Amino acid sequence: MNAANRKSWIINLAALAALTAALLIPARLNMFNDYIKGVITWTLVNVIMAVSLNLVCGLLGYLALGHAGFMAVGAYASAMVSLNWKVPLSFPLALLAGGLAAAAAGMVIGIPVLRLKGDYLAIITLGFGEIVRIILNNIPALGGARSLRGIPRITTIPAAYLAVVICVALMFTLGRSRHGRAILSIREDEVAATSSGIPVMYYKMLAFTIAAFFAGIAGGLYAHNAGTLNPNRFNFDRSIEYLVMVVLGGMGSITGAVIAAAVLTALPEMLRWLSDYRMLIYSLALILMMLFRPDGLLGTAEFSIARMLERVRRARTGARSSRADRGNDG
Amino acid sequence: MNTLIIQIINGLHVGSVYALIALGYTMVYGIVKLINFAHGDVIMVGAYITLSLLSSAALPFGIAAGLGILFCAALGVAVERIAYKPLRNAPRISSLITTIGVSYFLQNAVQMIYSPTPRPFPIRINIPAVAIGSLRISGLTFVTILVAVLLMIALEAFVRRTRTGKAMRAVSEDLQAAQLMGVNINTTISVTFAIGAALAAVGAILYSTAYPSISPTMGAMPGLKAFIAAVLGGIGIMPGAMLGGFLMGVAESLTKGYISTQLSDAVVFGILIVVLLVKPSGILGRHASEKV
Numbered sequence: 130m131n132a133a134n135r136k137s138w139i140i141n142l143a144a145l146a147a148l149t150a151a152l153l154i155p156a157r158l159n160m161f162n163d164y165i166k167g168v169i170t171w172t173l174v175n176v177i178m179a180v181s182l183n184l185v186c187g188l189l190g191y192l193a194l195g196h197a198g199f200m201a202v203g204a205y206a207s208a209m210v211s212l213n214w215k216v217p218l219s220f221p222l223a224l225l226a227g228g229l230a231a232a233a234a235g236m237v238i239g240i241p242v243l244r245l246k247g248d249y250l251a252i253i254t255l256g257f258g259e260i261v262r263i264i265l266n267n268i269p270a271l272g273g274a275r276s277l278r279g280i281p282r283i284t285t286i287p288a289a290y291l292a293v294v295i296c297v298a299l300m301f302t303l304g305r306s307r308h309g310r311a312i313l314s315i316r317e318d319e320v321a322a323t324s325s326g327i328p329v330m331y332y333k334m335l336a337f338t339i340a341a342f343f344a345g346i347a348g349g350l351y352a353h354n355a356g357t358l359n360p361n362r363f364n365f366d367r368s369i370e371y372l373v374m375v376v377l378g379g380m381g382s383i384t385g386a387v388i389a390a391a392v393l394t395a396l397p398e399m400l401r402w403l404s405d406y407r408m409l410i411y412s413l414a415l416i417l418m419m420l421f422r423p424d425g426l427l428g429t430a431e432f433s434i435a436r437m438l439e440r441v442r443r444a445r446t447g448a449r450s451s452r453a454d455r456g457n458d459g
Numbered sequence: 460m461n462t463l464i465i466q467i468i469n470g471l472h473v474g475s476v477y478a479l480i481a482l483g484y485t486m487v488y489g490i491v492k493l494i495n496f497a498h499g500d501v502i503m504v505g506a507y508i509t510l511s512l513l514s515s516a517a518l519p520f521g522i523a524a525g526l527g528i529l530f531c532a533a534l535g536v537a538v539e540r541i542a543y544k545p546l547r548n549a550p551r552i553s554s555l556i557t558t559i560g561v562s563y564f565l566q567n568a569v570q571m572i573y574s575p576t577p578r579p580f581p582i583r584i585n586i587p588a589v590a591i592g593s594l595r596i597s598g599l600t601f602v603t604i605l606v607a608v609l610l611m612i613a614l615e616a617f618v619r620r621t622r623t624g625k626a627m628r629a630v631s632e633d634l635q636a637a638q639l640m641g642v643n644i645n646t647t648i649s650v651t652f653a654i655g656a657a658l659a660a661v662g663a664i665l666y667s668t669a670y671p672s673i674s675p676t677m678g679a680m681p682g683l684k685a686f687i688a689a690v691l692g693g694i695g696i697m698p699g700a701m702l703g704g705f706l707m708g709v710a711e712s713l714t715k716g717y718i719s720t721q722l723s724d725a726v727v728f729g730i731l732i733v734v735l736l737v738k739p740s741g742i743l744g745r746h747a748s749e750k751v
Contacts, residue, residue, distance in 0.1 A: 192552060241736050248494060252690050253735050256728040259683075263725040365683065369559055376556045408567040415560035416542055423549035 137435035173289035179374040179390035181343035187381030190316030192251040195258025201363035203345025204352040206230035224349040231345025265360035284354035379425030384432035466716040474708020475607030479662035480685035481700035483655030489631040489695035497561040499682015505660030535656025570675040577674035580667040693741025
């Protein structure tokens with residue numbers, strides 16, 4: 130590990146600690162009212178959803194329109210575990226069960242679906258997402274269209290935050306590992322990846338399953354936050370919402386997905402006073418954003434505090450030295 | 460036996476509406492390779508404009524419908540010019556998101572202008588039922604299917620026989636080559652959007668007479684189903700959209716009649732999945748070989 134790398138590690142850890150403190154200390158001291166708590170939890174759940182969808186859409190380069198379906202599977206599975214098994218540590222177990230159920234669904238759906246490409250894949254994932262919703266609507270044991278009620282509301286901000294940290298950390302390490310590079314190579318050129326000996330189908334399944342797993346975890350967190358589940362909360366519009374987060378953040382950028390998810394969840398809440406005009410503004414913002422920045426907020430780049438500090442330092446030392454620096458800038 | 464035939468005819472009734480809407484999806488996709496998610500909301504706008512002209516301006520049905528269709532065609536072109544044209548060379552997902560933005564915009568604009576509560580659609584046309592043997596087909600069903608089929612024949616003739624139609628086929632074959640051959644691609648794309656939106660508006664009026672309650676989100680479900688119909692038949696292929704539309708309508712109607720009303724949508728999506736798995740390019744789709 131060289132000096133620059135170590136410095137960036139330290140800066141990132143400090144930033145993470147600051148963010149953690151900013152979120153968890155007020156939560157511990159009960160400084161948030163129920164509304165704020167709800168918004169923060171919902172934001173954290175959406176961050177997991179956006180970051181996991183980013184793995185499929187951004188890194189693998191496959192357009193998936195059924196991510197809410199996996200969230201639904203995870204939500205119902207974890208809710209059923211909490212409702213039926215009263216054991217200690219049942220919450221983490223329930224979340225895990227939700228994640229595993231969604232991952233299993235992802236695997237089952239992935240085998241046929243991932244043979245398709247481009248728009249066809251988008252459409253077939255859309256079909257699966259809708260089928261999950263319709264089937265859940267028609268299972269009386271799961272409450273059906275009348276909602277599943279009485280789920281213990283035990284999702285706390287620290288729990289959701291921990292899940293976010295695990296998810297984001299895993300995505301970062303995956304993205305920079307051998308496996309991540311293999312997944313990236315599929316996005317860049319699938320034929321070339323195949324002929325370079327990369328087991329393309331395996332890596333597609335891996336990315337799809339991991340994404341589904343985290344969507345399931347997010348679903349579990351959502352279920353234990355809301356207390357009731359209705360299948361129609363996981364419709365096509367919801368999948369689109371997550372896709373919008375990924376694209377606005379920049380396809381392939383994990384930090385972009387985090388920022389976009391946080392902004393797009395919190396902003397509508399802050400704009401409540403605009404009431405009727407809120408969605409109109411949202412749609413216009415969406416169109417304008419795409420017209421003027423089609424690659425999203427960050428493109429494929431990652432937001433980095435270290436790099437930002439570096440840029441500030443350079444701006445201060447003047448243009449001449451920065452020009453000299455640029456030669457050995459990695 | 461009679462109920463089966465009636466179910467099939469009902470299916471063809473809805474199916475012809477799906478087919479009209481699906482044509483818009485498939486034409487646009489064929490030319491610019493774009494899934495136009497705002498297409499479903501053009502249906503809704505068409506229904507609302509026609510409703511206003513009927514109730515506020517008290518125009519006769521024919522004129523109101525005609526103006527509604529013209530308005531939608533203009534809307535289609537405007538949306539294309541504002542939202543899609545600047546993104547023609549951007550990543551395709553960006554234009555996809557823009558279409559979603561336009562869809563939300565139309566829904567919310569209409570919701571603000573008219574209120575979100577559903578409104579009844581006044582049917583001002585009374586057509587006597589048609590009797591074939593012992594079967595009585597409602598006049599509305601008969602007219603709907605007739606209008607749809609006539610429009611499809613007209614469209615097919617337009618695309619096959621006219622210069623503009625030829626240009627449309629050329630652009631969908633190869634945009635760059637068509638441009639080099641002197642085809643004005645901007646006009647061609649605009650014409651495609653206009654025709655697609657106009658057909659959607661006709662579909663909207665036919666749909667609203669069959670299900671006479673219109674709301675700002677009414678376009679979502681028929682839009683989604685028409686889109687699936689287009690994919691089912693082979694997206695980008697016009698006869699495929701018609702076939703897909705009719706198939707979807709009949710499948711939906713038969714499921715509602717014999718299996719379960721709630722599951723009819725699941726069956727529709729199920730058919731889509733099976734067809735895509737067996738023949739990914741759709742029923743009439745050609746297999747495109749992979750270019751390396």
